Amino acid sequence: MASSSVExxxxxxxxxxxxxxxxxxxxxxxxxxxxxxxxPWNSSAQIPPVPAAPTVGGTVSPMQVLREFDYGRVKQENxxxxxxxEVVVGxxxxxxxxxxxxxxxxxxxxxxxxxxxAKAGDRVRVLFLNKGGHAHTMHIHGMHxxxxxxxxxxxxxxxxxxxxxxxxxxxxxxxCHIAPVTRHIGKGLYGMFIIDPPEGRPPADELVLVMGxxxxxxxQRNEHYAxxxxxxxxxxxxxxxxxxxxxxxxxxxxxxxxPALTFHIHANFFQVYPTGRTLTPSHESDVITMGTAExxxxxxxxxxPGKYMFHPHQDGIAEAGCMGFFNVLPISS
Numbered sequence: 001m002a003s004s005s006v007e008x009x010x011x012x013x014x015x016x017x018x019x020x021x022x023x024x025x026x027x028x029x030x031x032x033x034x035x036x037x038x039x040p041w042n043s044s045a046q047i048p049p050v051p052a053a054p055t056v057g058g059t060v061s062p063m064q065v066l067r068e069f070d071y072g073r074v075k076q077e078n079x080x081x082x083x084x085x086e087v088v089v090g091x092x093x094x095x096x097x098x099x100x101x102x103x104x105x106x107x108x109x110x111x112x113x114x115x116x117x118a119k120a121g122d123r124v125r126v127l128f129l130n131k132g133g134h135a136h137t138m139h140i141h142g143m144h145x146x147x148x149x150x151x152x153x154x155x156x157x158x159x160x161x162x163x164x165x166x167x168x169x170x171x172x173x174x175x176c177h178i179a180p181v182t183r184h185i186g187k188g189l190y191g192m193f194i195i196d197p198p199e200g201r202p203p204a205d206e207l208v209l210v211m212g213x214x215x216x217x218x219x220q221r222n223e224h225y226a227x228x229x230x231x232x233x234x235x236x237x238x239x240x241x242x243x244x245x246x247x248x249x250x251x252x253x254x255x256x257x258x259p260a261l262t263f264h265i266h267a268n269f270f271q272v273y274p275t276g277r278t279l280t281p282s283h284e285s286d287v288i289t290m291g292t293a294e295x296x297x298x299x300x301x302x303x304x305p306g307k308y309m310f311h312p313h314q315d316g317i318a319e320a321g322c323m324g325f326f327n328v329l330p331i332s333s
Contacts, residue, residue, distance in 0.1 A: 234324025
């Protein structure tokens with residue numbers, strides 16, 4: 001990389017940190033960021049068109065969260081790939097159902113936050129801006145120096161740059177680490193971070209499901225539960241997948257206050273890749289148990305068309321919003 005480019009990069013970082021909220025208005029969809037529906041590195045899977053499902057509740061549609069990945073703004077510095085992400089903490093109100101609204105603290109105006117994605121060995125740079133009214137951080141799971149660990153508070157109106165190598169490959173997460181952490185996570189400050197292996201994975205219809213809970217009366221118990229932000233959404237708007245198409249499900253449990261829960265799919269079995277840290281499955285099942293912040297890759301195909309339910313096998317949690325359908329579409333011969 002030319003010395004002038006290095007100096008420009010350093011100047012940009014200094015300017016970002018100095019100006020903070022007063023001078024830079026970042027947004028997750030800013031020009032230059034690479035948003036993809038699916039995986040551009042392995043795009044030969046058959047993915048159904050997006051159904052006519054409305055955005056409800058005052059937030060990003062769970063149907064958008066399902067297949068949208070943020071690959072960042074790609075740069076080359078010193079012969080290395082840099083993936084630069086922009087993340088802004090804010091507040092917004094979502095409508096959980098007809099009678100219940102909830103004030104969220106969130107990353108880039110959505111719960112869960114954007115699904116950040118890189119390849120192993122990339123340099124990750126997160127331009128983090130706190131406009132949330134409280135001190136917040138972005139603690140990213142993975143391997144990095146202690147200064148990048150996201151436990152030092154970033155005051156309201158201030159900015160910070162998290163920078164580290166994308167290691168190891170797998171399914172990771174990020175969340176706010178300000179005490180009480182349960183409250184900050186419960187208010188919506190969490191998201192998924194995927195690091196792909198250098199050799200990639202086989203083509204698949206890739207989906208993201210993040211399980212979350214809502215404590216609406218601050219009694220440290222969840223009254224509502226959801227996949228990708230809104231209770232019951234995928235019951236009313238089933239997830240469309242194709243018959244006999246490999247589905248790769250990135251599953252994350254971010255439910256606070258419930259020590260563990262399960263995930264179950266009907267009429268099928270899935271291959272389990274624990275924490276996404278393997279290229280071969282560890283076992284096969286139709287139900288898996290996960291603690292808070294636990295995550296896995298699950299792979300499966302449906303042989304028969306039709307509607308098939310998925311949910312935690314804690315029925316009270318499922319019936320309180322964490323339930324949905326896969327709508328398996330036939331392939332025309």
